[in-house]
Amino acid sequence: MSLAVAFDNIEKQFGPVRVLHGVSFDLAPGRIYGLIGENGAGKSTLMKILAGYERPSGGTVSIDGVVKAFTTSRDAEAAGIVLIHQELNLADHLSIVQNMFLGHERRRGLFLDEPAMREAARTRLADVGLHKHPDTRVRDLIVAEKQLVEIAKAMLRDARLLIMDEPTATLTPAETQRLFALMARLKEDGVTIVYISHKLDEVERVTDEVIVMRDGRFVTRGLTAETTRQQMANLMVGREVSDMFPDKPVLADETRVAFKVDNAYVPGWAQNVSFSVRAGEVFGFAGLVGAGRTELFEALIGLRPRTAGRIELDGENINPRNPRAAMEHGITYLSEDRKGRGLHVDMALKDNLTMMTLERYAHPLLDAQAERDALKKAVGDFGIRTGNLASRARMLSGGNQQKLALAKFLHPDPRVIVLDEPTRGVDVGAKRDIYFLIHALAAEGRAVIVISSELIELIGLCHRVAVMRGGQLVATLGPGHLTEERLIAHATGTH
Template sequence: MSLSVRFDAIEKQFGPVRVLHGVSFDLAPGRIYGLLGENGAGKSTLMKILAGYERASAGTVSVGGQPVAFASSRDAEGAGIVLIHQELNLADHLSIVQNMFLGHEKRRGLLLDEPAMRDAARTRLADVGLHRHPDTKVRDLIVAEKQLVEIAKAMLREARLLIMDEPTATLTPAETQRLFALMARLKEDGVTIVYISHKLDEVERVTDEVIVMRDGRFVTRSPTAKLTRQQMANLMVGREVSDMFPAKPPLPAGAPVALSAENISVPGWAHNVSFSVRAGEVLGFAGLVGAGRTELFESLIGVRKRSAGRIALDGQPLGAGRPRNPRDAMTHGITYLSEDRKGRGLHVDMALKDNLTLMTLERYAHPFVDGTAEREALKKAVADFGIRTGNLASRARMLSGGNQQKLALAKFLHPDPRVIVLDEPTRGVDVGAKRDIYFLIHRLAAQGRAVIVISSELIELIGLCHRVAVMRGGELVATLGIEHLTEERLIAHATGTH
């Protein structure tokens, strides 16, 4: 049975803060809708109301022509509405199959029917292209594989209305293509899909209609075919978005090498990788998921063990095995912002100022922590990084995704590093925040810092970087200068088809 949905004057308040202002629109069965808006526009909150995770403060949600107010996500799932979260919602210590059936276990009498659950899990995993044994622990999966588990879990619920919040953020092009084929099959079966994404090229490819929200309000809807990507971006931010990337200044003649790595090997992930980056340079790292980029740089800050290789900073070799850990790396002037901003970048239940100063707390302890100095540092970071918050005393989880990422950048730049590594710095970030981050990266380079950007978005690497290194299967297979940076060449080297 197909589901139609109607939102009538939906409002939502969190304490004194109103995040939805009288939102009204409808969703017809068997269509794919792109739901667009900047971080903080209210998209995810509205969908959480539909999926039973939040209750509206005012207004009515109707499903199939009947008003509903789901008490929980389980109630919504019972009505055929399933939300795939942007932030992964899996228990790392459980297996894939245990996660997929958590709260929905199949039983044979008083006992769990484990064979039936494994078989069903195996079928759904094959549908999304994840070839892992259902008994594999989730903690042993990479981020992209966890995302596929989330999608497979939603498929088990036999959704009639499926909400996908940034589902391709961690996926390879091949995995993304497989997901799009699955969406097309679901649409043929009458399933309604709400596709939330900041990747406007994907929205253009897979959606029938676009619905735009801004500042908690409905702005417009349109057939996708009638809007260009530029028009979508302009509607999202309420202004013309042009010059997405700053102009790339040429590297100063004779710019010194800030960081050099020679013959770095990380067991199971990287083999004999050598590269260098100069002061004032933006160096990109491209490659498919699993190519070893993240693991290479985790070894350079002491999170992973290296089996071989040497590192030098400003021409001075570091001792064997150095840096030993991220704090050791920081004392040498290297910081690394993980792709997992909530797991490794921020402590989302801590206050903004506590997040900002955590890596440099010794600056503020004399011997007791100087809260006034911390607040002044936060005010400066909010201004410098364009962090939008209504309350400086709030916790990090109250920020939108884009503003969380800006806070994470401020935190990892607070130690004043000479070399900063940014792993997927704009993942899950809206078009306006992306532009802010791009200009920030070039400000850092203009200050003489060496910036390394690991990204799965080729346009991002081409627009930002002076050079791009490409990894495949744990090896560095090419380094392309600015005159050779094209999507075709990067893809060819990343896939081995060059």
């Protein structure tokens, strides 16, 4: 069952851009490794080489002392190496069981053994805590449920080495706890686990060793028990990281309401939700996955039906029927689904950035130079790390894609900004940058709404936090009352 891995001087180039520079280290069997580093450090690329999704430009990978050169992910899976992707890699139109066995179908003679596949899928889904029928279409699942399907799918492959790339990004605390228990069982069975995460508290909690990468290079490694969270953060960014959250902006006029919602009703998701956000305020939304936060705001900007409710922007009644109309009123919404609804990953960076504001660049022909200048400014302002401004969005790391998405949805210069999980998959240094950006936007007098599953993030960022449970807004907590215990109590109904 055991499997040992050694990276020897691994190099990787994408065209003229070198993303890995002579990386060398080894992984012993039956241990859990935390692989950490800033966005663009090369963590995911290195693991994709190990899992057969990419070929190294130089260097070798050895498995149990034998040099291997996997040409496909199927070759790696045959050797017991399975990667759970950071970006969801599912076919939405297929069922859960069809996705889990895609390319690995079980047969009974000439026919598919559907009962056996369905039963195996049901068992693995139960292991990760997803109680959905295996025939459910993936398109009918929320993002967190899709993530659990990805994990269950990997469990089917009988992995000897399992790579988890940001596996808890969309999970509730209970689902995360269940995943950690599953990891402990796999470790007892001798499975090696590489755990890539920007959540340093989780790395501290579940790993045996920490391996740090920076700028495509191996930096150091050490026992997790002997490495503090602060040391991890400093090693990742190469400098001292402190003061994660800036001071909250002082509201210039506490009576000026910029955005108000009365009695919003979203069929199947939200009932009679009312709240108001003041100009210059950072207003948070907390709640468990499925509480209706995302669906509420999708309805408010016209992405899904809303059958009742009044929306006011600076005292004016508005009723946006689609995101374009919402943007014209001055409201933009950055989805939690970066790949599906935030960016067009097969398009160029500048095309993504200017897509919502093309009229600025058409005179009447499109001014490509002005677009490039806007991209250069956004790359500097948002700290987007790319070796080539002409590259496509899919060539960026997950965190840099998030920064590009932020730049895109702020490009129209909105008055109200809704950010759904704005730091998901973002490293500690970039998180701090985003937090300061959010407060800078609020200091300009904009209303900023942050939907987040990270309670510390909401407490550190927001003036007030609304809590949703079962489609209803059950509490709004302000200064002096914003604690993890109170937020959790309201979210779970145990207050």
